[in-house]
Structures are given as structure tokens and as C-alpha cells.
Amino acid sequence: MKVTIKDIIDKLMEPVGQLESTVDTLRSGSLNTEVKGIVTTFMATHHVIEQAVAMGANLLITHEGTFYSHLDRTESLEKDPVYREKQRLIDESGIAIFRFHDYWHRYQPDGIMAGLIQALDWQSYVDDHQPAASILTVPAMTVKEIAEYAKNKLGISFVRVAGDLSITCTRVGLLAGYRGGGALAIPLFENEHLDLIISGEGPEWETPEYVRDAVHQGRKMALIVLGHAESEVPGMKHLAERIGMMFPTIPVHFIPGKQIFQVI
Amino acid sequence: MKVTIKDIIDKLMEPVGQLESTVDTLRSGSLNTEVKGIVTTFMATHHVIEQAVAMGANLLITHEGTFYSHLDRTESLEKDPVYREKQRLIDESGIAIFRFHDYWHRYQPDGIMAGLIQALDWQSYVDDHQPAASILTVPAMTVKEIAEYAKNKLGISFVRVAGDLSITCTRVGLLAGYRGGGALAIPLFENEHLDLIISGEGPEWETPEYVRDAVHQGRKMALIVLGHAESEVPGMKHLAERIGMMFPTIPVHFIPGKQIFQVI
Numbered sequence: 133m134k135v136t137i138k139d140i141i142d143k144l145m146e147p148v149g150q151l152e153s154t155v156d157t158l159r160s161g162s163l164n165t166e167v168k169g170i171v172t173t174f175m176a177t178h179h180v181i182e183q184a185v186a187m188g189a190n191l192l193i194t195h196e197g198t199f200y201s202h203l204d205r206t207e208s209l210e211k212d213p214v215y216r217e218k219q220r221l222i223d224e225s226g227i228a229i230f231r232f233h234d235y236w237h238r239y240q241p242d243g244i245m246a247g248l249i250q251a252l253d254w255q256s257y258v259d260d261h262q263p264a265a266s267i268l269t270v271p272a273m274t275v276k277e278i279a280e281y282a283k284n285k286l287g288i289s290f291v292r293v294a295g296d297l298s299i300t301c302t303r304v305g306l307l308a309g310y311r312g313g314g315a316l317a318i319p320l321f322e323n324e325h326l327d328l329i330i331s332g333e334g335p336e337w338e339t340p341e342y343v344r345d346a347v348h349q350g351r352k353m354a355l356i357v358l359g360h361a362e363s364e365v366p367g368m369k370h371l372a373e374r375i376g377m378m379f380p381t382i383p384v385h386f387i388p389g390k391q392i393f394q395v396i
Numbered sequence: 397m398k399v400t401i402k403d404i405i406d407k408l409m410e411p412v413g414q415l416e417s418t419v420d421t422l423r424s425g426s427l428n429t430e431v432k433g434i435v436t437t438f439m440a441t442h443h444v445i446e447q448a449v450a451m452g453a454n455l456l457i458t459h460e461g462t463f464y465s466h467l468d469r470t471e472s473l474e475k476d477p478v479y480r481e482k483q484r485l486i487d488e489s490g491i492a493i494f495r496f497h498d499y500w501h502r503y504q505p506d507g508i509m510a511g512l513i514q515a516l517d518w519q520s521y522v523d524d525h526q527p528a529a530s531i532l533t534v535p536a537m538t539v540k541e542i543a544e545y546a547k548n549k550l551g552i553s554f555v556r557v558a559g560d561l562s563i564t565c566t567r568v569g570l571l572a573g574y575r576g577g578g579a580l581a582i583p584l585f586e587n588e589h590l591d592l593i594i595s596g597e598g599p600e601w602e603t604p605e606y607v608r609d610a611v612h613q614g615r616k617m618a619l620i621v622l623g624h625a626e627s628e629v630p631g632m633k634h635l636a637e638r639i640g641m642m643f644p645t646i647p648v649h650f651i652p653g654k655q656i657f658q659v660i
Contacts, residue, residue, distance in 0.1 A: 175601065175605055177605065177608055177609055177612065178608075178609040178612045178613060179608075179609075179612045196601045196605075197601070200578045200582060200601070200602045200603070200605050200606045201578050201579070201601075201602055202599075202601070208579070208583065209582075211586075212582070212583075212586055213586065213615075214606060214609050214610045214613060214615065217613050218609055218613075276660065279660040280660065283660070290659050290660065291659075291660050292657040292658070292659055292660075293657060293658050293659075293660050294656055294657055294658075297658065297660075310599070314464045314465055315465070315472070318464060318473075318476070319472065319476075322475070322476055322477065333599070333600050335466075335574070335597070335624075336597055336623065336624040336625065336656060336657075337439065337460045337461070337464070337465075337466070337624060337625075338464045338465055339464070340656045340657065341439055341441065341460075341464050341656065342464045342478060344441055344442075344443075344656060345441055345442040345443075345478050345482055346478045348441065348442045348443045349442060349478060349481050349482075351477075351478065356660075357657070359600065360599075360600040360601060361600065361601075392558055392600060392604045392605065392608060393556040393557060393558055393600075393604065393621070394556070394557050394558075394561065395554050395555075395556055395557075395659050396540065396543040396544065396547070396554065396555050396556075396557050396561075396620075
């Protein structure tokens, strides 16, 4: 039976219902094209698009915007050579690019968070899934040990840590993506009696500085910042697994992409 | 002659004129208090406030907000123990805390940028001071060499780098603080023929991903992310020097603070 891009999108959006405002749109391609193969990824980079095309996929599902901003507007890029070359690749390959961001975060639990917890192998330690965070009670480890554990499980080369590396943690708050800001993260320490927050990304003058003050005051507290992509990549792998189960006749691949930063 | 806090603030704001909207306010203390000593810093942390009080300063000039957000609102922190303990220290010490952010950035050249360029010893390489960036032509070095040079000059333990570490750079764009986002940084590569941008902080899915695509397309380009504080601390040292010259009878100190993150 022919499966179209519209069939895939409808199925993916179904558990959430219709969002009034969303960045989850079809950036290229047509809804009634038959799907030959699907690739999921955190970010539709130039390289990932080439890899997806080479794999025979004609639908690329990306979590973040293709052109370097959340709203993915390109007016200011019209004369930019990097934008133009990437847009030409998209046009010439005919690949459809669908953004799956808001809907995936609205799954219950959040699909990105579910993937992160699965990658960390912490499924059995979840106490509570809140809309923007999950609260866990993990076996006692120091912050340093958890940092090494997370690097190993997520396959990443570094994390950044604020606070006291030597404290033993059991109460952990997880915030994937750009949810590490103070308004979301700071109240969790007190309200959820957390030892540690593990976040994707957030303003450096907010939660890290709160943790710095808290530790100076003698409180036991730390923050591990994984990196935005590093915290959300597993959620897009998880999505590939889900789509594979829903559409078993369609080849579905996941492309992780490389870590964006090196530390020098 | 008695110098009041108002005298200091008036003198600091004078080169800019009156901004209609600003975060630069006196958070604690009174305008007509006589100034006994001044400390400048990037962030009025709990530790820095203690150090300033111990030095005999009664005016602390901070670049970022005291309570973990740009607008520095504290309604949601009223019951937070870290906030309460820090606020108690401020109240009991009687120290005045003045935020000097918007005005210092509006100096020509931007006072924060002037401090950063001075710390990098690149004063003679500036081609252009734009409102949000400075453009330099530096002696040819690889990205790796510039990263090591910047770490050494700024006294920081790591930087994050995206793009090609091996390319030789001469055209450099500098963006201090939270100006590393795509809207400000991306157009500079093309418009200013840059090899390298050095920024403080910015969203990870914007400029770094642009650089990743550009390098994959065969372009020679890189991004060094210093860290927000790491890019602005020298500007607050520079401020201490300026105030010391303007008010030679008042003791003026600069407290750098420690780097907020460790890399694991």
C-alpha cells in the first residue's frame, strides 16, 4: 500500500492533536509524494541531507530548523552562499524535509526526553515526567561519575559542569534541549530537592551562576550541561525506532551527526 | 571632596546620554552615600560581594544581574534559600550594587569590547568597530593557534571551537557576551570576508551549525566560543582602570571571579 508523506505526518501528529502555533512544517517536498525511505536526525545539515539522499530516503525528519534559527526564516540569507548551496542541494535532490519539534516535545512523555532517558538507561529511575523536565532518583554516584557515565552512554567527548563535582547525587532533574534556563531549572532544585540538574543548553548567566552561589553558601548542588544536540540526538533515534514500528514496510534510518564543538 | 554614588553613576553614564530603557539600575544602597571604595566585576556573586565588603568597598559595579537573569526580577525567588541568603548578605553589609551593562556597551567603542581587545593585545589590528562586533585583521595564525593564544591571554582553561581548526586566519570578527547568535554573527562572515568569529555565547543551533555546513561545503571558516563571562570579564577590568583615572582618590579594585564551568 502506498504511504505518502501526509500519512507519516498525520500519524506522527495524531497523539498530540492540532497545535495552534508550531514550527513543525514541511520545508520542502509535497504531502502526496510516496515515501521511499525516511531518515531522522537532530539537524538537517548539508552533510546529513547528502547522506539521506545517498541512502535512498526521500523524507528527512529534523528536530531543529534547517537554516540556523528556531523560526527557520531565510529572508536575511537570500544572498548567503552557504544557504544558497544548501538550498540547491535540497531542490536538486527533491528530498522532503519535515520539522518534528513541537509535537515530539508534546508527546507524553516528551519523545525527546524518552529517548534521552533510554540512552542513559535510566528508565526505571523516573519519579515524575513534568512538561519541561523529568525527575529521577538514580543510584548514588558523584557528579564526576555521572558526567563520565553520561559521556559514555551518549557517546560524547565532553560535558561542562558547574558546582561541586565531588558531591554524591541521587535526585536528578533532566531538561533536554534549550530548557536549561533559570526560569525552568532553578525552582526545581528547591521544589524537587535536587542534587543535580542535567540540561542541554541554557544562558550561562542564569542556572550556572545560581549553582555557583549555592555551592559557595555551602549547599550541595551541581549542573551538568550536555550540549543542545547532545541532549536531543537520542530522542531523534528513538523517533526512528517508533516510525519503524508504525510503518514496517518503509526503510527508516537515524543519522546522529557529529558533535558540533571541540574543546581546546 | 566627598564623592557620592550618584557622582560615580552620573560620570559613568555621561558619555552615552540618557537611555530610555535600561537594566542599569542601583539594586541596593542609596545615591547620596559617600563612596569609600569601588569594586568592578562581571557578576556580583555571593563570593564577590563578600570579597568586596572585606576590601572595604561600599560600591560594587556588576555587568550582569545579581539574581540569575537579565532583567534581574526576583518575584519567583522570594522563597528560594540561595536568593534569601544572598539578599541577607547584601542587606546586612549595606553594600551598594550598581549594574553597568547597557551604558558600558554603548560607549564608543563598546567598553566591554575595548577591554577584550586590550586583553588580547590586538588594539593595533582593529579595522572597524561596529555596534555589536569589531572587525580585525590579525597576523596569520591557525584557528588552533588563535584558540591557544586567546586562552593564554584571557587566562581561561578551555574554549569551544566549531569548524576547521587547521585553517589560517587573518580576518576575525569579535562579538563579546551574548552576541554569538546567527542574526548578528552569520552575516559577518560574508559581508566582512571573515575567516573566524570569536564570540562569548550564542544559541548552539545557529552560528555553529552555519559554520558546520560552510566547512562541509569546502569553505574555510571557524568559530571560537570563549564563554559569556570569559568574553566580558576583561571589559570590567578595563572599567576599573577607567574609574581609577576619573576618581584617583577612591580605591578601585577589579575582581575577576573564577571560570564558571569545568570541562569533563
